[in-house]
Amino acid sequence: MxxxxxxxxxxxxxxxxxxxxxxxxxxxxxxxxxxxxxxxxxxxxxxxxxxxxxxxxxxxxxxxxxxxxxxxxxxxxxxxxxxxxxxxxxxxxxxxxxxxxxxxxAGLTYKGYADRNARLITPVGTVKRTFRVPATMWAGAAALEEKTPCLIVDIQGLRGFSAAQIVGSLKPSWPQLRGATIAVPWEERLGPKYAEHIARNLAAEGPRKELADVIRPHLKTAQAVGLPAILGIYDTDTIHKELERLLGVPVFEIPTMPPAISGTxxxxxxxxxxxxxxxxxxxxxxxxxxxxxxxxxxxxxxxxxxxxxxxxxxxxxxxxxxxxxxxxxxxxxxxxxxxxxxxxxxxxxxxxxxxxxxxxxxxxxxxxxxxxxxxxxxxxxxxxxxxxxxxxxxxxxxxxxxxxxxxxxxxxxxxxxxxxxxxxxxxxxxxxxx
Ligand SMILES: Cc1cc2nc3c(=O)[nH]c(=O)nc-3n(C[C@H](O)[C@H](O)[C@H](O)COP(=O)(O)OP(=O)(O)OC[C@H]3O[C@@H](n4cnc5c(N)ncnc54)[C@H](O)[C@@H]3O)c2cc1C
Structure with missing residues (x-):
């Protein structure tokens, strides 16, 4: 008993x-x-x-x-x-x-409209309706709506996220969308990279600056930059704002395939x-x-x-x-x-x-x-x-x-x-x- x-x-x-x-x-x-x-x-x-x-x-x-x-x-x-x-x-x-x-x-700000769904880019280049969006992804809704000249960046060795695939799907309706592939500068080890690993690195100021430095030459006429969701785990709002300041344009994350940093x-x-x-x-x-x-x-x-x-x-x-x-x-x-x-x-x-x-x-x-x-x-x-x-x-x-x-x-x-x-x-x- x-x-x-x-x-x-x-x-x-x-x-x-x-x-x-x-x-x-x-x-x-x-x-x-x-x-x-x-x-x-x-x-x-x-x-x-x-x-x-x-x-x-x-x-x-x-x-x-x-x-x-x-x-x-x-x-x-x-x-x-x-x-x-x-x-x-x-x-x-x-x-x-x-x-x-x-x-x-808890450090995760959400944004959205009062009475309508936002439209966001998915990692496979389709468009999805959703109601509340992490602040780090929000500029993507405006860029998609206004068809802003925009650069989508992917990372060499990071699986499950392809800028070429996203651009290929969306370009017919978004002519000023471009893609670029970068190498994360502090990662010399060959082989597959993990979003979580990159996100944890971005907790420090040095890697954030280095990331901005490798993206900047690809900017050209882009007025917004889309990245896979990698902007830190704990202090994402701060990391996001700092990258925007360093690049001088709105930056937005695109959710990656699960399991994803946004879930972490x-x-x-x-x-x-x-x-x-x-x-x-x-x-x-x-x-x-x-x-x-x-x-x-x-x-x-x-x-x-x-x-x-x-x-x-x-x-x-x-x-x-x-x-x-x-x-x-x-x-x-x-x-x-x-x-x-x-x-x-x-x-x-x-x-x-x-x-x-x-x-x-x-x-x-x-x-x-x-x-x-x-x-x-x-x-x-x-x-x-x-x-x-x-x-x-x-x-x-x-x-x-x-x-x-x-x-x-x-x-x-x-x-x-x-x-x-x-x-x-x-x-x-x-x-x-x-
Ligand atoms: C791949 C994927 C992508 C998603 N993407 C989105 C999205 O883009 N937008 C969105 O709004 N939602 C999304 N969701 C859905 C959302 O996150 C939730 O999974 C969904 O709302 C269901 O939540 P739930 O709490 O009912 O069930 P679950 O999330 O399945 O949680 C069930 C819980 O019950 C626990 N449990 C079961 N049995 C026991 C037991 N005997 N004792 C103790 N614990 C037990 C499990 O451990 C788990 O914690 C996604 C889900 C998945 C799986």
Missing amino acids: MQLNNTHTYDLMVVGAGMAGMAAALFAARKGLSVAQAGLTGETLYASGLFDLYGVIHGSSGEFIDNPWQGLQGLRQTHPDHPLCKVAPEQIREGLETLTGFLKT RLKEAFDAYMPQQGVKTFYHHRVHTAVRQESSRFVLEIGRSEPEKTLVANNLLLATGRFLGKGLEARREGIRESLFDLPVSQPENRSCWHRKTFLDPQGHAINLAGLEVDRSFRPLNEAGRPVFDNLYAAGSILAHQDWIRTKSGTGLAVATAYGAIEALTGGQAERKNG
């Missing part, structure tokens, strides 16, 4: 350390709850650093959205069961502002700053078992490879992601939720998971599978009632959304985390008042 007498009881246990878990832990801590959080932050490394809200119409074959708020209004009409429709637009704004405000204090920046910011928000973090820990006791408290066994600690919480928020995050598991007999074995809304059988063509513009039914939740983001049982009144879920584990196709990853994570924490704190207040 587990001994729990001296175990501290948290108001909330957040399971998951992806974007949804981070947002939920942040919002809950700001509301004054005592919060514990477990999960692997390593997966944030795959993020591009761009915060999408809603960029492609759900259920369409790829129709872009310029105004995400209008897009969401349309979504309410066509797909009211989509999780983004369970949160009011002003709450989504508030959630995104809280998250970007937090990241600013987010991971490092969350790792360092979430504890300062009062969140008790157990990063690199998994929740091995979670049981809801008769007292309605959750008792969790957490640890790296095996259980090391017991935690107790009055509420639990599941932000365990999909197949990559391991919140959902695909089995021969169907898809299951991995921690509580909650019911998963899913296609009738495996043969309905995918359409015939992998790149079918309509997407695949399996991507809409996930947890059904009520308006308070509580997972539902087969009878359509909350499984537990104090269990919540947020992020990509939710059903009826396809965040990859609709370009809504961070928006979905933040909006649903905000909705869940509002419901939890509102519900608690209601219970207290009677």
Whole structure:
């Protein structure tokens, strides 16, 4: 029998350390709850650093959205069961502002328009709609919009980023776009180079000056310079401003293929700053078992490879992601939720998971599978009632959304985390008042 007498009881246990878990832990801590959080932050490394809200119409074959708020209004009409429709637009704004405000204090400034998506260059030379953009990438949105004479620079030996490919794709609509390849001056070692290695070097003033010196001869008529995302890990805003000063033109980063420096920046910011928000973090820990006791408290066994600690919480928020995050598991007999074995809304059988063509513009039914939740983001049982009144879920584990196709990853994570924490704190207040 587990001994729990001296175990501290948290108001909330957040399971998951992806974007949804981070947002939920942040919002809950700001509301004054005592919060514990477990999960692997390593997966944030795959993020591009761009915060999408809603960029492609759900259920369409790829129709872009310029105004995400209008897009969401349309979504309410066509797909009211989509999780983004369970949160009011002003709450989504508030959630995104809280998250970007937090990241600013951690040294990562975000920019964007109030009511429209920005258009940004991707590492393969396509254009992507997104809502919030790291300040180090922001000048790229203006350069693309105004078709400013622009130089894209790539680095000899740095894989996964080709100026020639970007210029080749965009030149027909952007005649004054040019590319150049440079060698990073302080790196004499032959062989492949890594963005992280270059970024860490740029923490020092000398290499920043040397980088500007090798770019300058290629500038010619360029009025803006695009680089792969390499401008440091911790003090990117300062490094970015200094490079602009040294070159005398706006400089912008372009996200590289994952795992990317922009993801490393987010991971490092969350790792360092979430504890300062009062969140008790157990990063690199998994929740091995979670049981809801008769007292309605959750008792969790957490640890790296095996259980090391017991935690107790009055509420639990599941932000365990999909197949990559391991919140959902695909089995021969169907898809299951991995921690509580909650019911998963899913296609009738495996043969309905995918359409015939992998790149079918309509997407695949399996991507809409996930947890059904009520308006308070509580997972539902087969009878359509909350499984537990104090269990919540947020992020990509939710059903009826396809965040990859609709370009809504961070928006979905933040909006649903905000909705869940509002419901939890509102519900608690209601219970207290009677
Ligand atoms: C390659 C890639 C590129 C992306 N690019 C963008 C982009 O350009 N713009 C954008 O807005 N979004 C982007 N995203 C999406 C975004 O970063 C999030 O992945 C997405 O919003 C889903 O977040 P999530 O928190 O729901 O799930 P996940 O990110 O999958 O996180 C799940 C978390 O749950 C944890 N977990 C699972 N089971 C347990 C357990 N038993 N115990 C403890 N922890 C557990 C995992 O360790 C992980 O921390 C990208 C994602 C990927 C993978």
